[in-house]
Amino acid sequence: MWSISDRRVPVNLLLRWGVFALACALLVRHLLAAQGTSTTVAGSVAWDLRTWAMLPVVVVLGAFNWWLESRKWKLLLRRIAPVDGMEAFRATLAGTAVGLITPNRTGEFLGRIAHLPSDVRSRAAFASIPGSVAQFAVTLVAGALGIALLTVSDNTLPWSGIFPVGYVLLPLALSIAIVLVLLFRPRWTRSLLLGPAFMRRFRSASVAMVAVQPGVARQVLALSMLRYGTFTLQFVLLLMVLAPELGVLSAWGAVPVVFLITSLVPTAMLTELGVRGSVAVALLVPLHAEAWHVVSASFVLWAVNLALPALMGAVILIVARVRRPVVLA
Numbered sequence: 001m002w003s004i005s006d007r008r009v010p011v012n013l014l015l016r017w018g019v020f021a022l023a024c025a026l027l028v029r030h031l032l033a034a035q036g037t038s039t040t041v042a043g044s045v046a047w048d049l050r051t052w053a054m055l056p057v058v059v060v061l062g063a064f065n066w067w068l069e070s071r072k073w074k075l076l077l078r079r080i081a082p083v084d085g086m087e088a089f090r091a092t093l094a095g096t097a098v099g100l101i102t103p104n105r106t107g108e109f110l111g112r113i114a115h116l117p118s119d120v121r122s123r124a125a126f127a128s129i130p131g132s133v134a135q136f137a138v139t140l141v142a143g144a145l146g147i148a149l150l151t152v153s154d155n156t157l158p159w160s161g162i163f164p165v166g167y168v169l170l171p172l173a174l175s176i177a178i179v180l181v182l183l184f185r186p187r188w189t190r191s192l193l194l195g196p197a198f199m200r201r202f203r204s205a206s207v208a209m210v211a212v213q214p215g216v217a218r219q220v221l222a223l224s225m226l227r228y229g230t231f232t233l234q235f236v237l238l239l240m241v242l243a244p245e246l247g248v249l250s251a252w253g254a255v256p257v258v259f260l261i262t263s264l265v266p267t268a269m270l271t272e273l274g275v276r277g278s279v280a281v282a283l284l285v286p287l288h289a290e291a292w293h294v295v296s297a298s299f300v301l302w303a304v305n306l307a308l309p310a311l312m313g314a315v316i317l318i319v320a321r322v323r324r325p326v327v328l329a
Contacts, residue, residue: 051241055300061234062304066092068227072131072220073112080127080208081120090316091115097313100306111313122205129193130183130212134224136263137179142228143260144172149253184217186210232256235301242300243284243293250287258283276302 067089074088083091095112099105109128113121151165182189186209193209194200212220232255239251246254261283262276277298284294 054237054241058234058237058300058304061230061237062309065227065230065234065305066096066309068223068230069131072134072223072227073128075216075219075223076127076131076212077116077124078216079211080123081116083115087115093309093313094316095313096306096309097311097317100310111317114317122202123208126190126193126202126206126209127212129189129209130186130217131220131224133179133183133189134217134221135227137176137183137221138224138228139256139259139263140172140176140179142232142256144169144176146253146256146260147172150250150257153249153253183221184214186212186217228259231301231305232259234305235297238297238300239284239289239294242297243289245293246284246287246289250284250289254280254283254287 070085070088070092073092074083074085077083077088091112091114094114095108095110096105098111099108101107102110109125112128113124116124147165147168182192190206190209194203194206232252235255235258236248236251239246239255240248258276258280261279265279277295280294280298281291285291
């Protein structure tokens with residue numbers, strides 16, 4: 001017999017439809033808000049054959065990006081609820097839909113665990129934490145390298161003339177060390193998470209995070225690095241065709257700094273595009289890029305890497321089967 005009452009099914013479906021409706025509404029709202037700038041953008045960007053030919057490449061890289069993330073998810077679930085590659089990919093897209101409507105995409109794990117039996121969801125949520133920690137570590141390291149590259153190439157940074165670059169790199173180095181310790185010492189991470197009283201009820205489920213072996217953590221870190229390289233390449237390619245005046249070296253140095261700053265700035269729902277666009281403009285315009293060219297590249301990257309997967313994930317949330325544990329009578 002089923003251990004969960006059928007009354008919960010309508011509630012589950014209602015939540016899924018709610019996520020779908022909210023994600024679609026926010027996407028439409030954002031696109032309508034951007035409609036007023038479309039004429040200016042179209043007139044300022046040379047949408048030639050080279051530009052259109054680059055779009056399929058960026059889309060393929062976007063699919064590869066999310067496939068890598070699904071591999072991380074599958075790897076972290078190996079000891080909890082083994083899933084095949086397609087299940088992991090669908091769950092990752094579903095998580096993107098939920099992440100779209102939560103600050104800094106912190107709710108991605110909710111969409112992912114919805115595909116799992118209810119009795120393992122709490123453990124799966126904790127098992128996903130090393131994946132996020134690894135991705136954040138890579139973002140910090142790449143951002144520090146980007147700052148160093150722009151500094152040695154005598155490029156202007158927003159804080160140039162205010163304080164030395166060491167004031168930025170030293171805290172970054174300390175943060176990188178702390179995050180790497182948290183990744184490879186999951187017991188310490190678990191202790192921090194269980195510090196607040198309301199979190200202690202998850203003590204049993206949080207063991208799943210400690211069960212992540214160092215070898216698995218290294219694989220997750222490697223996948224995070226490959227994934228970071230993929231969406232960095234996407235942004236650089238878009239800048240090369242939409243903002244060719246920037247230069248390849250400046251693009252490779254500035255893009256990681258953009259990702260670093262946007263990962264540290266709190267964003268709610270769809271404000272990430274506005275934040276990333278603003279940060280990209282602030283960093284790239286002093287490097288001789290045209291503002292509208294940068295905005296166009298940021299918008300295309302957002303549409304390919306977040307909006308499209310989130311829309312697909314919202315549909316997956318609706319049609320996915322609700323998996324429930326079976327209890328022997």
